Amino acid sequence: MAFDSKGGGGAKELSVLIVGTGFAGLGMGIKLKEAGIDSFTILERADDVGGTWRDNSYPGCACDVQSHLYSFSFEPNPNWTRMFAPQPEIKAYLRHCAQKYELMPHIHYNAEVVRAEYDEKAAIWNVTTRAGETYGANVLVSGMGGLSTPAYPTIKGLEKFKGKTFHSANWDHAYELEGKRVAVIGTGASAIQFVPQIAKKVARLDLYQRTPTWILPKPDREITAAERLLFRRFPAAQQAFRNSIYWMLESRVLGFVINPRVMKLVERQARSHIRRQVADPALRAKLTPDYTIGCKRILISDDFYPAVSRANVEVIDSGIQEVKANSVVDASGVERAVDAIILGTGFKAQDPMPRGAIFGRDGQDILDAWKDGPEAYKGSTVAGFPNFYMLVGPNTGLGHSSMVYMIESQVQYVLDAVKTMRREGLRSLEVRPEVQARYNAGLQQKLGKAVWQSGCKSWYVNEAGKNTTLWPSFTFKFREETRRIDLVDYRTETRVSTAKA
Numbered sequence: 001m002a003f004d005s006k007g008g009g010g011a012k013e014l015s016v017l018i019v020g021t022g023f024a025g026l027g028m029g030i031k032l033k034e035a036g037i038d039s040f041t042i043l044e045r046a047d048d049v050g051g052t053w054r055d056n057s058y059p060g061c062a063c064d065v066q067s068h069l070y071s072f073s074f075e076p077n078p079n080w081t082r083m084f085a086p087q088p089e090i091k092a093y094l095r096h097c098a099q100k101y102e103l104m105p106h107i108h109y110n111a112e113v114v115r116a117e118y119d120e121k122a123a124i125w126n127v128t129t130r131a132g133e134t135y136g137a138n139v140l141v142s143g144m145g146g147l148s149t150p151a152y153p154t155i156k157g158l159e160k161f162k163g164k165t166f167h168s169a170n171w172d173h174a175y176e177l178e179g180k181r182v183a184v185i186g187t188g189a190s191a192i193q194f195v196p197q198i199a200k201k202v203a204r205l206d207l208y209q210r211t212p213t214w215i216l217p218k219p220d221r222e223i224t225a226a227e228r229l230l231f232r233r234f235p236a237a238q239q240a241f242r243n244s245i246y247w248m249l250e251s252r253v254l255g256f257v258i259n260p261r262v263m264k265l266v267e268r269q270a271r272s273h274i275r276r277q278v279a280d281p282a283l284r285a286k287l288t289p290d291y292t293i294g295c296k297r298i299l300i301s302d303d304f305y306p307a308v309s310r311a312n313v314e315v316i317d318s319g320i321q322e323v324k325a326n327s328v329v330d331a332s333g334v335e336r337a338v339d340a341i342i343l344g345t346g347f348k349a350q351d352p353m354p355r356g357a358i359f360g361r362d363g364q365d366i367l368d369a370w371k372d373g374p375e376a377y378k379g380s381t382v383a384g385f386p387n388f389y390m391l392v393g394p395n396t397g398l399g400h401s402s403m404v405y406m407i408e409s410q411v412q413y414v415l416d417a418v419k420t421m422r423r424e425g426l427r428s429l430e431v432r433p434e435v436q437a438r439y440n441a442g443l444q445q446k447l448g449k450a451v452w453q454s455g456c457k458s459w460y461v462n463e464a465g466k467n468t469t470l471w472p473s474f475t476f477k478f479r480e481e482t483r484r485i486d487l488v489d490y491r492t493e494t495r496v497s498t499a500k501a
Helices: 023-034 087-100 191-199 225-233 235-250 253-258 260-277 281-287 304-308 403-424 433-447 475-481
Strands: 016-019 040-043 113-119 124-129 134-137 139-142 164-167 181-185 204-208 313-316 320-323 327-330 335-337 340-343 388-390 426-431 490-494
Touching (some): 016 134, 023 087, 040 134, 124 139, 139 403, 181 191, 181 335, 191 204, 204 327, 225 235, 260 304, 281 304, 304 313, 388 403, 403 475
Parallel strands (some): 016 040, 016 139, 139 388, 181 204, 204 313
Antiparallel strands (some): 113 124, 320 327, 327 335, 426 490
16 A cells, blocks of 8 residues: 555645554654644554553553653543553553544554665655555654563573463463462563562462662552542643642652762662561562662562562572573572463663664665664654654653653654645655764763763663663753754755755
């Protein structure tokens, strides 16, 4: 299928192809429709909308940002039942948005993108799905996000294990855990949510921890029926509540970026949390990190420490030597029989695109353009890849607030680019290499002073020591930067002339 395989029949018919139906893809589609642009299609690899909130359905899955901020500003939900929404409610919210804003006719399901190539002569992106379908569009927008591809560990013998194995992002709900001996590998954001849920069901749980994480109390509670009624009748009250959450979270930038010494106060709170909930000194020592709080992602939970303190749970921090047919052998040589292995090993945040997937000018693979790790201009555009935009792109991630706020900022930037192309009769927009380089040099300079560079090993930073994931400032600063596109930053090509230098 092609919208406009010859590059257009006029600026008004500019076509857009969006990949993904999470917050990013749906948000982009909603704003295109709102702007009167209907010539777009959304490709979704699964059979329903929702992105990461569709795929991650493990027990206990919930957001770690308050519900009223982790939602579109233009579509408040007065019916959240908890301060931190559980996964089913977020998935239902996204489906509601897709239906309310009439995106369903634009969505093609079971359409996993495996290859996208830019045709310079036609100024068209040609996209191929795993099923062999082809699409063509003037503009390609990736809404896949950085936490969409599960990371699988390299462990000797794992492929030979005869029991049940699955990743938390592909939870096998048909597998009965009751009475089973289970090994969980990883203690990140997913594991601290599902471990408390399964610990009370399984016969034994062996939790393999590579590095302990700092955990703070989770200020979660039920949102009462009276509060929900108030928000329905008086939307301004909900907006005020959202604003209060936003500014409270925004203050965290002071510790993360501006003055990391402030994090010592946060660390005291985390240490107090461990002391209150873990009575065993030996276990407490295992669970206490030795790096500056905030260097890795800070987690929130009130039930993880009690769960790992149970008699049927053992925390193993010596590492894994190998996996055998029916057991796991730790680095100390101790062998433990298990029936199932659950991988809570996170996502490939440093590899947002696989090799052989995205090809720009001169057939260049985007991974070859990223010699030192993923980077983009304003997290959105990449030199050498005209008319290609990334939502939740490099250095747009947050350690302190809601990614939906960042997504809405990027959507506005991409929308302004599309509207500018229509208005100016442009066939292509491509960020200038020197602009991208200067922008990222500034980012890395700021990041060098942040707590994330204080010495720990995390998925924020690649093997070369470059932080490719996080935004090193206030989110309102990012919104200011992405309010509109500035053509001086771009090489432009009109429909009737050659490129403007």
